[in-house]
Amino acid sequence: MDTLMPLLFVAAVIFILYMSAIRNPLRTCPRCKGAGTLPALIPGRFRPCPRCGRKGETRAWFGRPE
Numbered sequence: 001m002d003t004l005m006p007l008l009f010v011a012a013v014i015f016i017l018y019m020s021a022i023r024n025p026l027r028t029c030p031r032c033k034g035a036g037t038l039p040a041l042i043p044g045r046f047r048p049c050p051r052c053g054r055k056g057e058t059r060a061w062f063g064r065p066e
């Protein structure tokens, strides 16, 4: 039965990662760092982040970087 334990361990780790991804489907936008805006060419002005739609967060499944 020793050969079954590593398989069970791997399955448990995958299950935990899967559940955390389901419970936390959003992560901080890597482009604007969650601010929702990006610095414009004019100093002091900002434009909405096109990647996250100004929400500051993007969908992340299994923590995969986009």
Ligand SMILES: [Zn+2]
Binding pocket: 029, 030, 031, 032, 033, 034, 035, 036, 037, 049, 050, 051, 052, 053, 054, 056, 057
């Ligand atoms: Zn963004």
